Amino acid sequence: MSSMDLHSLDNWTEQEIGALMELKGRGLSWRNVAAGIPGRSLKICQGRYARLLADEELRCNLAASYG
Numbered sequence: 754m755s756s757m758d759l760h761s762l763d764n765w766t767e768q769e770i771g772a773l774m775e776l777k778g779r780g781l782s783w784r785n786v787a788a789g790i791p792g793r794s795l796k797i798c799q800g801r802y803a804r805l806l807a808d809e810e811l812r813c814n815l816a817a818s819y820g
Contacts, residue, residue, distance in 0.1 A: 765801060769793065777802055 765773075769790055776786040777798075787795040 770801075770805070773798060773802055774805070 772790050773786065773793075776789045781789070783795045783799055787793055787798045790798060793801075
């Protein structure tokens with residue numbers, strides 16, 4: 754497995770996650786988001802963003818259920 758393959762797995766730094774959220778929060782296209790995060794493809798960025806949103810939704814649902 755190359756270093757690029759390893760990088761494309763779910764080993765995101767806090768900086769990369771911050772950049773992902775900030776860039777997408779600005780309404781940029783996925784192409785532009787990926788361009789702003791070196792080494793991350795458009796599809797990898799989309800997938801990570803979707804997982805972050807799903808995790809947040811789960812946390813909100815649990816908080817609502819358990820107070």
